[in-house]
Amino acid sequence: MVGRGADGRTAVVDLDAQGEELSRVVVDLEQLPQLIADREARGGPRWVWSDTPAWYDAVLRRGVRAGRCHDLRLVHTILQHSLLVADHGPIRAARAWETGPPVPAEARSGEATLFDLDRTAATQGSVPHDLEAALAELARQRSAIDGSADPGRLRLLAAAESAGALVAAELHAAGIPWDVDEHDRILREALGPRPSPGQTPARMAEAAAEVRAALGDPLVSLDSPPKLLRALHRAGIDVESTSQWELTAHEHPAIEPLLRYKKLSRLLTANGWTWIDEWVREGRYRPLYIPGGVVTGRWASNGGGALQIPRQLRPALRADPGWVLVNADVAQLEPRVLAAMAGDRAMAAAAAGTDLYAGIVASGVVATRQEAKVGVLGALYGGTTGDSGRIVPRLRSTFPAAMGLVDEAARTGERGGGVSTWLGRSSPEPDPAWIASQQRAHQADADPRDGERARRAARDRGRFTRNFVVQGTAAEWALAWLADLRLRLARLEAVEPVATGSGPALGGRAHLAFFLHDEVIVHAPREQAEAAAEAIREAAAAAGRLLFPGSPVDFPLDLQISERSQKG
DNA sequence: GACTAATGCGCG
DNA sequence: AAAGCGCGCATTAGTC
Structure with missing residues (x-):
């Protein structure tokens, strides 16, 4: 646990499995990177801290990486809503940990001030950074997870979300090599x-x-x-x-x-x-990545529209001299995740090749790949009209388990209920206006137009919860992929030449340079390109095993090694 | 001039 | 106004 002590210095406390304090050292903030480096050299603990960028950005700038962490802010947000948690009382009462809007990029990146925690703490949307508050929050989170309906899944989710926070900080530090x-x-x-x-x-x-x-x-x-x-x-x-x-x-x-x-x-x-x-400085585009920035658990970004770089500009993503980009994306991540979650054997069989849509055509339910794609997207998004409305019912008879899962999520949402991802991230409650609208429609003297409005609002929410379980679980798979991948890449040897623009902690070896929902780009020294590609593939396989042990569904990648990004 | 909402379009 | 989910951002129009 890392936190700010009462004296304003930085306290680092070792905790046992029950959260009891074993030892404590107090250092000046400037000494934290060295302390973390020393501990990482001996295996490294799971660093528990209030907020990853608040602590880790400056550590990275000193050339030091952390292996694992527990981000109290991100985990708080998950537990606050998770339907797996039995008693939300203590977590929800800890209002100081409720996250406000993300801090804008200008407030974070411009200033080179090391460890400016006061400024961070004073900013809207921040959480407590002092040790006592963090210890109390950790205790609440442990108790919420241990007493939940599925502690194993929530522990996995907490670890994956926190690893994502490390990746996000490292991606910002490294930047995207930009020509x-x-x-x-x-x-x-x-x-x-x-x-x-x-x-x-x-x-x-x-x-x-x-x-x-x-x-x-x-x-x-x-x-x-x-x-x-x-x-x-x-x-x-x-x-x-x-x-x-x-x-x-x-x-x-x-x-x-x-x-x-x-x-x-x-x-x-x-x-x-x-x-x-x-946005481009010294050959790098450095957007801010915001883990958990989307309700489903997807990341958001801030600064230059990083997640919307047009395909037309992909060739501007270019490796440093002597380096290459390893570009990998998952083929049809969301339907694969759905097949695995639902344990749908027919859909898993259709997914057995590298092209799930071709597999659906082969199953005989539709005639063309285009129909398969429109049908699957309609199933995931709740399409009811046009081609998708025509094809979805056929998928329902061919893939009953998969369709049953998303249909049930939609029915739950229409009723105003909550749904959860595979690891236990839950949808937000309907807002008060939505509830009021449903109640108004059920009154005896209700205007028919109120009824129609309410039904439309119910269907809208049904489509949201239908998609939430799949999009959110796909985001969890991607977090597991990233988490495993960053550790594999960190085990590669540091080599020359160094990618100087990527910062002292990352520039000497293959490192993640970009992430977009189901796609990663690794910036690697040319001689490590194959090793990096293998790490990406192995991490994908590991993510599948971690989330869906024993599932026949696999997650094949489209992967390319080149100096420029090839997408599009 | 500072603000919010609506429009439109890029990405998955 | 994509037929259906989730975003960020630039711009214009409208309000204070």
């Missing part, structure tokens, strides 16, 4: 030369001129949806919105250049030259 020249080349090819500030790039201006000519409206703004919509109507194009999906359905000479303009405009505003100037 600014390649990014600029892609921009120039699409948009034309970089214009002076306030000017429109040439290709965009050309497209805009074509649109205005075709609409017979030389001044219309293409950047204001209401104005554009009125101009489209005046030109006889009958659309309800200016979204590309609706526009593509219409025939008019203005449509093609307008869609082209929108694409270019999006590229410029989201990931143009301004983005490069703001």
Whole structure:
């Protein structure tokens, strides 16, 4: 346990299995990295601390890594809602550990101040960092987990979530190796030369001129949806919105250049030259990763839209000289997770190859891969109309266990109930307005429109809980994958050349550089590329065994080794 | 000028 | 307005 002592110095306490204090040392904050390094060299404990970035960022900057941790803030959030916990009283009463909104990137990254815990503690959304508060919280969490319906699963979830926090801090420290020249080349090819500030790039201006000519409206703004919509109507194009999906359905000479303009405009505003100037420093893009930032347990991110890097820009992710990127993503993670959770033997059989959708076609239930995909997505998201509404019922008869699991999750959500992932992360309660709406609809004098509104709200929530159990369990699988992978990579030898941009703790050996729900990119010295690829594969297999021991479902990867990211 | 909401589109 | 889940971010429009 690491915490701030009453004297303001840093206390490091050894605890036994019951949480009793065995020994205590008190050091200045600046000595913590060395202390952690010494202990890690002798095997390393599980470091318990209030909040991983608050303690670990500065440790990483000194070139020291921690092997395992328990993040009190993240575990508190899980236990607060988990339906496996029998008595939420003590956890929920500890209001200081309720997490506020994530701290914006500007508040975290800019300042190089070491160990500025006061500033962190003063920031909204932070938790107590002092030792006594942390000891008390750890005791509450132990008791909540030990007394829960499934201590084993919650312990696994606490460990996986905490390992994710270490990975997130390390990803931020390492950054994504980013080739600014390649990014600029892609921009120039699409948009034309970089214009002076306030000017429109040439290709965009050309497209805009074509649109205005075709609409017979030389001044219309293409950047204001209401104005554009009125101009489209005046030109006889009958659309309800200016979204590309609706526009593509219409025939008019203005449509093609307008869609082209929108694409270019999006590229410029989201990931143009301004983005490069703001987010890339010394060959690295360093977004903030926020574990548990999504209710389902997926990560969120902050700073530059890290989880939405367009496929078009993937070639700008480029390894340092002498290094390579090992890019791996799981094929159809969510349906595989569903098959494993539900113990659906037919679906597991369909998943036996590398392409689950092809396996579904082979089972005979649908004719084409496209139908298999639409049907599976409809099953996961709750599609009821169109192709998906037609195909989902067929899947229901072929994969009864898998469909039964998501259908039951949907029914529970529609009733206002809660659902849980495989390891025990639970959905949030319905909000008071939702409950009030359901109650209003059940009153004797209810307006029929209230009834319809309430049914729609119930179905909406059903689709959310339906997806929650699968998306959330897939996120748990991914955490287990990351957790295992980072330890395997840490066991590789440190080598030359060092990737200097990746920081003192990571630059000497293969390290994670990017993570996106079901995909990882490892930045590796060329001679460790094969070892890193093997580590990624072994970690995926280990994650499957850890979550679903004995399950026939496997998790095959698409994996590539190259200097540039190949996605897309 | 500072704010929130709505729109639209990128990712899984 | 993707047919259906989860996000972040830039921009415009509307409000104070």
